[in-house]
Amino acid sequence: MKVPVISVNNLHKKYGNFEAVRGISFDVLEGEIFGLLGPNGAGKSTTLEIMETLRTKTSGEVTIKGMNLDQHPNEIKKIIGVQLQTSGFYPNLNLTELIELFAGLYNREVDPMALLDKVNLRDKSKAKFKELSGGQKQRFSIATTLINQPQIIFLDEPTTGLDPQARRNLWELIRDIRQQGTTIIITTHYMDEAEVLCDRVAIIDQGKIIALDQPGNLIDKLLAAGFEKAGEAKKANLEDVFIQMTGHHLREE
Ligand code: ADP
Secondary structure, eight states, X not given: OOOEEEEEEEEEEEETTEEEEEEEEEEEETTOEEEEEOSTTSSHHHHHHHHTTSSOOSEEEEEETTEETTTOHHHHHHHEEEOOOGGGSOTTSBHHHHHHHHHHHHTXXXXXXXXXXXXXXXXXXXXXXXXXXXXXXXXXXXXXXXXXXXXXXXXXXXXXXXXXXXXXXXXXXXXXXXXXXXXXXXXXSOHXXXXXXXXXXXXXXXXXXXXXXXXXXXXXXHXXXXXXXXXOOOSOOHHHHXXXXXXXXXXXX
């Protein structure tokens, strides 16, 4: 039996009079890749930031690894890894210097080369952050979430703006991290990505969860309800053509 590592119970968040999160409840299980999906403004980032201890909630209960968020925020911070927006990195420091800076903030001893190895950036250890390609920047920002050897990491739209090769490369990295026992909560606007990567997804709309299940189950339910796609479905799409023609290997390396 898998145990919940995160339990969110009847979570509410108001910004002034506007209620962005309206009574959300869900569990994230140990070792799971859990997706938060939903249109812009649905309340995904707000929910994520509350779990990350970066935003206060209005009401409800969040428990992470058995610790109540209100009572043990500092203990929770020690076991989670939070991905910063890539704009948050000093552009003129090199990757080794940035890792040392973060390790200092976390008060941890870290071997920068070992960490860069994990995300396939050893060759770039002396490169400045601003010199990296989009995919490399995202890989580096995921590396920084691992500095404190967290049990849970939160990734907010990690593949936005990446080319198909870099996106697939990041999926592999995310799966590798999960393979090592880390639970992953991810937001994405790409449904193909959620379908291949997430064990379960919660679809949020207007501050409420409207569906929560394995992607395959949600698709089966829709089909069982009589849904049919307009037009003839082909067994490949344009992205398959693109990857077939340009290969899986990463560019701009
Ligand atoms: P999502 O990540 O799903 O796009 P957000 O959690 O960012 O959604 O936002 C949910 C709603 O809350 C949106 O309508 C947004 O405009 C509003 N909102 C987010 N942050 C603030 C804030 N600091 N002050 C006021 N309203 C906010």
